[in-house]
Amino acid sequence: MSKRSMTPSSGSSLLRTRAAVVTVAMGATALLGAGAAVAAESTQGAIALPSVAAASVQAQAKAQAKAAEQAKVHAEQAKVHAAQVKKAAAKKAVSWIDPVKSYKLSASFGLGGNMWSHKHSGQDFAVPIGTNVMAVHGGTVVKAGGNGAGDGPAYGNAVVIKHSNGTYSQYAHLSRVDVHVGQAVATGQHIALSGNTGNSSGPHLHFEIRTTPNYGSAVNPVNFLRSVGVSV
Template structure:
């Protein structure tokens, strides 16, 4: 029995419908591996190859590329973060080393300054200890060395007399050790000091004595007060310079003081 179409105009299946059907068939045949042998010329002629858009491969490829791109960006960001961290660490280390070096240099400069100050202080003290001065500040000689007259048992003056009102401060002219402090006969109350350079100095006619034998004295150290004790005609200071502690070894006191830088 034959079937006939109903009367009226019938449309052929659309191209999209045919393509979908063909793609379904192609997919089925592809699973069996016989797509190449079973495709008839008519089927080949009627079936168009599916486009990339129709198969969805573009979307798959695009999504794969996007994932790779995101992964690459993430890796790049991680590398940048690691590089930034390493750079920050290196910078912090460099800054710490710079601060440590600056601190070391500052400490070295401070130490050098302290040492220089100490050296200067020691040098100043050395100069002070090696310096000489007048036995009475601001005084002057009233009777010179080797002046002749009956006032002296030897016939001449064995030292010099410095003008001094009674009670004036008498000081050691330099650094040394007291070897005599007390009554000295014609010298009255007197002090004899062995100076550090090996010479001796004597201070006579004192009204009082403020040092004792064995005591170390420095330039300007008060050893007593001026007076008129012993063989004296009035308040003054008798000053002698000697090569030994014994009477008779006297040398010119003015020349002695001047040789040590004292303006007499």
């Protein structure tokens, strides 16, 4: 039996075969690597999507919280504004008041006697000399001064105020007058000090409600004040 000897061509064929195997192996490795890379990217994408969604939810929650806070602030502002409007309305609604505080009613309207040439034209509020006398309602001073502000010396120092409803209030026997004709006054504003001037038997405020600024048009002042909600 004779030995076969290897020819150059058979050696080359073997080398080519080995090279092909190596190439295939490298290709497989490359394919595996590419697949791994794609899988990694897919995994990263899967992780990234929930992260974006979570950030969106957080942003939405933050926006809603901010909106709720702003709504709360606006509600508080509206509440304050409503309170201010209510307070202003209540202040504006202050209508009529007593002309003095801490008084005692003395001579009443329509009372007869030798103190008056006719029946008593007003209501007397017994108070010490120097007591604060206030406008019973807002209006304009139409009379002020001595001699009953033009109504006669029996009234002493006096003030007459015209009110928007067409009525007039008169304050007499004053020790001091602190307003002037044409002056606008508010409800409760100081206008004078009580006294004992004119035809007076003792310190008091003589108060009238009139339908005109002049003597002779008086109505019962207590009934009138009670009709507008004043507790006399």
